[in-house]
Amino acid sequence: MQIVFAGTPDFAAIALKALIEADHEIVGVYSQPDRPAGRGRKLSPSPVKQVALEHRLPVFQPVHFKDQDSRQELAALQPDVMVVAAYGLILPAAVLTIPRLGCLNIHASLLPRWRGAAPIQRAIAAADRETGITIMQMDEGLDTGAMLLKRSTAIGADETGGSLHDRLAELGGEAIVASLEQLATGTLQGETQDDSQACYAHKLSKQEGHIDWRRSAADIDRQIRAFTPWPGTYTDLGDQRVRLHQAQPLAGVATDRPGTILRRERDGIDVQCGDGVLRILRLQLPGTRAQSVNDLINGGKALLLVGQELN
Numbered sequence: 001m002q003i004v005f006a007g008t009p010d011f012a013a014i015a016l017k018a019l020i021e022a023d024h025e026i027v028g029v030y031s032q033p034d035r036p037a038g039r040g041r042k043l044s045p046s047p048v049k050q051v052a053l054e055h056r057l058p059v060f061q062p063v064h065f066k067d068q069d070s071r072q073e074l075a076a077l078q079p080d081v082m083v084v085a086a087y088g089l090i091l092p093a094a095v096l097t098i099p100r101l102g103c104l105n106i107h108a109s110l111l112p113r114w115r116g117a118a119p120i121q122r123a124i125a126a127a128d129r130e131t132g133i134t135i136m137q138m139d140e141g142l143d144t145g146a147m148l149l150k151r152s153t154a155i156g157a158d159e160t161g162g163s164l165h166d167r168l169a170e171l172g173g174e175a176i177v178a179s180l181e182q183l184a185t186g187t188l189q190g191e192t193q194d195d196s197q198a199c200y201a202h203k204l205s206k207q208e209g210h211i212d213w214r215r216s217a218a219d220i221d222r223q224i225r226a227f228t229p230w231p232g233t234y235t236d237l238g239d240q241r242v243r244l245h246q247a248q249p250l251a252g253v254a255t256d257r258p259g260t261i262l263r264r265e266r267d268g269i270d271v272q273c274g275d276g277v278l279r280i281l282r283l284q285l286p287g288t289r290a291q292s293v294n295d296l297i298n299g300g301k302a303l304l305l306v307g308q309e310l311n
Helices: 010-021 047-054 068-075 119-125 161-185 217-226 293-298
Strands: 002-007 025-030 035-037 042-044 081-085 103-107 114-116 130-137 147-154 199-201 233-237 240-250 261-265 268-272 277-284
Touching (some): 114 119, 119 130, 119 199, 119 217, 217 240
Parallel strands (some): 081 103, 114 199
Antiparallel strands (some): 261 268
16 A cells, blocks of 8 residues: 555554555655754654655645645645644645545544543543554544544552553554555444543643642642643742642641641652642742752752642
8 A cells, every 4th residue: 555644643653664664665754844843943754754765755744625636735645544643733624535445543542432632631630541543544633533442551559650651652563554454354343432521631831831729639640740841830939939839648637727747857848738638749940940859859949848838
């Protein structure tokens, strides 16, 4: 089969590498246009584009597929199937029908559980015990197409958005290779999604990283882990913004206002929550790198003292 691949970030680049290693015939790679990056704000190619160039694959970077020229360019490749992973552009119906066997999407959730832009982080924040990869036949809806193949994995007690992303990226590569093998032999069968079981995984925003200490310690711990490394979580001490990188929920009866620092020792800083206590293990002060509480104390910082309130 002749394959066109469409993707942009690291998650998609892992899948593209898996297809290349499996010796599939990739006739074209689509990725979003280069974006400014770094201090110099120079245009930088996406991870998918970098992989494509390394393997001398033709790269296409349309701004959208609304015009006839971009669709004709895709059709000229005569793809049997288009594999899509975190591409970031909407594919209209006129594009979905160009490949002979349609478009397959690598989705980082056990559909229909989490549809939308941020299924990895939402699964952790919602205390899901399991997630995975679904290979889906794309249609005009948002992640509503028939489910073709699933691969599941447990969500660990210390799982972060970053660690789960990396595991699912590898799993996605394995799943799409297996799906294409079944597609080639005519054994890949679709299953209709149950819409009543679907949740929408809204796109992440930096504002969501603000910690509400009225929530339970367990909820805040999941928020910190889900939003690591991006968009990150933070709290304020007066006009000082403190970013939290690692914490541990503890049982405890409310003895003070939520956000009050109860304890400050080298093994952590304990903060009262609406239910339980959160022990901060790693944090970041303005203008510094992330550090352990032990390093914070060694540095002599007179911040985050017992009795102070975070908000």
